[in-house]
Amino acid sequence: MPCTTILVGKKASFDGSTIIARNEDCSTGEFCEKRMSVENAAGKKTYKSVIGHLEVTLPEGGGRYTCMPNADLKEGLWESAGVNARNVAMSATETLTSNERVLAADPLVAYRAAVGKPGEPGYEPERLGGIGEEDMVTLVLPYATSARDGVLRLGALLAEHGTYEMNGIAFSDVDEIWWLETVGGHHWIARRVPDDCYVTMPNQLGLDSFDLDDALGEGREHLCSPDLREFIEDNRLDLSLDGRLNPRDAFGSRSDSDHVYNTPRAWDMQRWLNPSAGPWETAAAHEEFGPESDRLPWCRVPERKVTIEDVKYVLSLHYQGTAYDPYGHIGTPATRGLYRPIGINRNCQLAVLQIRPYVDEQHRALQWIALGSNAFNALVPFFTQVDEVPAYVNSTPKDVTTDSFYWANRLIGAMADASYSACLPHVERYQEKLQSEATRLVHACDAEGGDPSAANQAIADVARKRTDCLLGHVLFARSAEMKNAFSRSDN
Numbered sequence: 001m002p003c004t005t006i007l008v009g010k011k012a013s014f015d016g017s018t019i020i021a022r023n024e025d026c027s028t029g030e031f032c033e034k035r036m037s038v039e040n041a042a043g044k045k046t047y048k049s050v051i052g053h054l055e056v057t058l059p060e061g062g063g064r065y066t067c068m069p070n071a072d073l074k075e076g077l078w079e080s081a082g083v084n085a086r087n088v089a090m091s092a093t094e095t096l097t098s099n100e101r102v103l104a105a106d107p108l109v110a111y112r113a114a115v116g117k118p119g120e121p122g123y124e125p126e127r128l129g130g131i132g133e134e135d136m137v138t139l140v141l142p143y144a145t146s147a148r149d150g151v152l153r154l155g156a157l158l159a160e161h162g163t164y165e166m167n168g169i170a171f172s173d174v175d176e177i178w179w180l181e182t183v184g185g186h187h188w189i190a191r192r193v194p195d196d197c198y199v200t201m202p203n204q205l206g207l208d209s210f211d212l213d214d215a216l217g218e219g220r221e222h223l224c225s226p227d228l229r230e231f232i233e234d235n236r237l238d239l240s241l242d243g244r245l246n247p248r249d250a251f252g253s254r255s256d257s258d259h260v261y262n263t264p265r266a267w268d269m270q271r272w273l274n275p276s277a278g279p280w281e282t283a284a285a286h287e288e289f290g291p292e293s294d295r296l297p298w299c300r301v302p303e304r305k306v307t308i309e310d311v312k313y314v315l316s317l318h319y320q321g322t323a324y325d326p327y328g329h330i331g332t333p334a335t336r337g338l339y340r341p342i343g344i345n346r347n348c349q350l351a352v353l354q355i356r357p358y359v360d361e362q363h364r365a366l367q368w369i370a371l372g373s374n375a376f377n378a379l380v381p382f383f384t385q386v387d388e389v390p391a392y393v394n395s396t397p398k399d400v401t402t403d404s405f406y407w408a409n410r411l412i413g414a415m416a417d418a419s420y421s422a423c424l425p426h427v428e429r430y431q432e433k434l435q436s437e438a439t440r441l442v443h444a445c446d447a448e449g450g451d452p453s454a455a456n457q458a459i460a461d462v463a464r465k466r467t468d469c470l471l472g473h474v475l476f477a478r479s480a481e482m483k484n485a486f487s488r489s490d491n
Contacts, residue, residue, distance in 0.1 A: 002027070004265055004342045005094045005201035006311055007170055007177050009193050010357070014305045018177050020170040021311050021352040022091045023374065024068070024080050025344060033071035033406055034080070034349040035396040036369055036382065036389050040064045041142035050076035052111050052129030054161060062142040066367050066384045068349050071396035071406070079137035081351035083365040083384040087174060088144045089353035092136040093167035096181060097204045097253040097262070105235040106184025109162030130162035130185065136169060147171035147178045151190045151223055154180060159225060162186045168201055174355045174364065178223075181205055183251045187231055189215070190223040197299040198273060198306055200314075202265035205252030208298045210245045248294075259285075259292035264324070264339035267291040269314040273302045281322055291324070291339060308368060308379065309435070311352055316343035316374035327420050343375035345413070349406075350374055354381075359446050361385070366442065369393065372409030376416045376427050378434040380463045381442050383452030390460035405460075408467045415478040422481065426473040434466040 008019040026032035041062025048055045050073075063086070067079035081091040111129030116122055131139065139157060144150035150171035162185040169180045177193040179201075191207055193199055199206070212229055215222035225231070232238050232250065239249040248254075267290070271280040277300075283289040318341035323331025326341065352368035365384040370377045371393075382389060396406045416423035438459045445455035 002203055002346065003094045004203075004269075004315060005091065005168065005170060005199070006269060006314060007172075007179060007193050007199040007201075008306045008311065009177060009195040009197050010175070011195040012198050012302055012306055014307045015356065016358065017354045017356045018089075018172040018174065019306070019308070019311060019352060019354050020089055020091050020172045020177060021315060021350065021368075022081060022094060022170070023315050023342065023347050024349045024351075025346040026348045028346065031410070032078075032348040033396045033398070034068050034371060035071050035406060036066065036367070036393040037069055037079075038064060038066050038386060038388050039079070039142075041138075047135070047138060049129070049131065049135045050074075051132060051134050052109075052164060053126070054111075054128045054131065054135075056131075056135075056139060056157075056161070058139075059143055064387070065141050066382075066386075066389070067137055067141070068351050068369070072398065076134035077138055078134050079141075080349065081353060081367075082137060082141055083353055083355075083367055084141050084144060085385065086145055087355055087361060087365045087384075088141070088146060088150060089170075089172045089355060089365065090137055090141040090144065090150055091170040091351065091353065092140075093133040093169050094201050095133070095203050096166040096168050096206075097255070097258060098166045098184070098251055099253050101235065101237060102184045102251050105231065105237070106186055108164050108166075108185045110164040129164045131157055132163055132165050133167060136167070144171065147173045147176045148223075151178045151180050155188050155190070155223070155225065158182060158188050159186055166205070168206065172353060172355055174357050179207070180223075181207055181247070181251075183225070183228075183231075183247075187225040187228060189225075189228065189247060189251075192221045194299060196301050198302055199299045200266040200269040200296075201298075202262040204258050204262040205248055206298045207247040210247050212245060254294055260338070261340045263293065263296065264291040264319075265317075265342050266296050267293065268317045268319055268342060270296060270300060272314050272317065273306065273310065274300055276303060308352060308354065312350075312368075312370070312374070312379045312431075312435075314342070315350055317341065318343050318375060341375075343373060345373050345417070347372060347374045350377075350379065352379060360449070363446050363449075363452060370409075371406040373413035373417070376413040376423075377409045378431045378463075378466070380434065380438050380459060382456045382459060383442075383445070386453045386456060388453070390457050392460045392464050402468065402471065405463060405467065408471055412467070412471055412474050415474045419474075419478045419481050422477040423474050426470055426477070430466055430470040434463060437462050437466070 067082035109130035
């Protein structure tokens with residue numbers, strides 16, 4: 001699934017929280033309707049995937065967790081992101097790219113239907129697939145006791161069942177953030193995000209350094225498959241000249257399509273969060289600070305502490321202020337739209353998972369959500385230690401309706417895009433008012449030790465009021481620009 005991820009360590013965030021966030025984007029030519037839900041794995045014994053046809057025995061100890069599943073379950077749950085009852089967060093997955101050497105050494109485990117019938121010439125039995133984005137949150141999040149434990153649980157599942165796709169997965173708790181990347185069908189690496197850094201991840205393998213000795217020893221900052229050293233050596237994957245493993249070179253890709261589709265997104269995020277590091281706008285495409293640079297670091301120390309608003313902004317970017325902005329007037333028709341935006345028409349949900357150290361366990365975790373295209377929507381917080389969430393964010397029917405937060409935002413995005421200049425002031429006011437009002441309700445609930453469910457309903461009510469208001473403004477602006485308009489008064 002095409003996605004974009006940002007991770008913010010606790011010393012890099014504005015309030016000491018750990019923050020993990022990811023856009024989930026649907027494929028070209030389709031909607032992927034999303035909703036927010038609360039599920040409970042207690043008592044569940046088995047899980048069967050739709051894509052891989054794999055049945056997995058579930059462990060004991062599963063509990064309640066929030067998630068962002070598909071509204072249409074034809075391809076499975078795809079629970080995407082959430083926080084469990086222990087205030088452990090997980091976001092899965094960022095689809096990654098790999099190279100032919102890795103895939104030859106450890107092929108992906110794709111489902112294959114049976115060929116023919118038993119006893120017939122040429123019969124081939126069904127081959128089950130591994131686990132993938134459809135499955136990972138469901139199989140890991142309800143059981144994880146910490147971010148590190150989430151990494152190890154997923155690593156064990158990958159070793160046992162394999163995967164049919166390359167993915168990056170984020171885990172966090174109040175103290176740590178970990179980032180795991182799959183390597184081929186059964187191998188994986190994971191690194192702890194430095195507390196004073198942020199991480200930018202488009203759809204390509206991101207880790208640019210890795211300490212195998214630590215991963216296979218004490219595991220303080222790195223973890224990996226137990227046989228990773230032998231896997232690298234046996235298949236001659238390490239391309240370093242100095243013996244310092246660079247996972248991007250060893251396991252990743254560096255294709256022409258990466259330089260158009262993936263790398264520019266990391267460039268745009270880092271350009272915003274570290275503007276003085278440049279020169280960003282004047283560097284040639286392949287130079288160190290250019291939009292196609294292979295030297296953009298996996299993590300950076302930001303120039304200032306990163307806020308929730310920053311996270312929303314960078315995950316909505318479409319190259320504002322550059323020649324590449326599809327809504328801009330800089331550059332040429334050839335440059336505008338050259339690179340894949342982060343805030344794209346295919347955004348289906350954004351989940352920002354914030355674990356706050358300064359409040360009690362019941363109020364500690366917030367799951368901020370935005371639905372539809374991020375260029376035109378707003379980020380809304382919800383407490384996670386609840387048994388259900390409001391209908392406005394939970395209900396996403398197949399039919400388009402303004403009673404659904406998802407569909408209302410889809411309508412706004414489609415209309416506002418066509419009248420960008422006229423609608424942008426309304427969108428900006430909507431984002432400011434809704435997020436500030438919702439945040440005040442969070443602060444009040446924190447201060448009073450209030451009921452998180454009641455606060456969530458109040459937040460949903462505000463979200464609906466503000467979203468309906470924006471829809472009216474956008475509808476009016478778009479109507480005024482209809483091609484059959486005529487300025488002479490009919491009165």
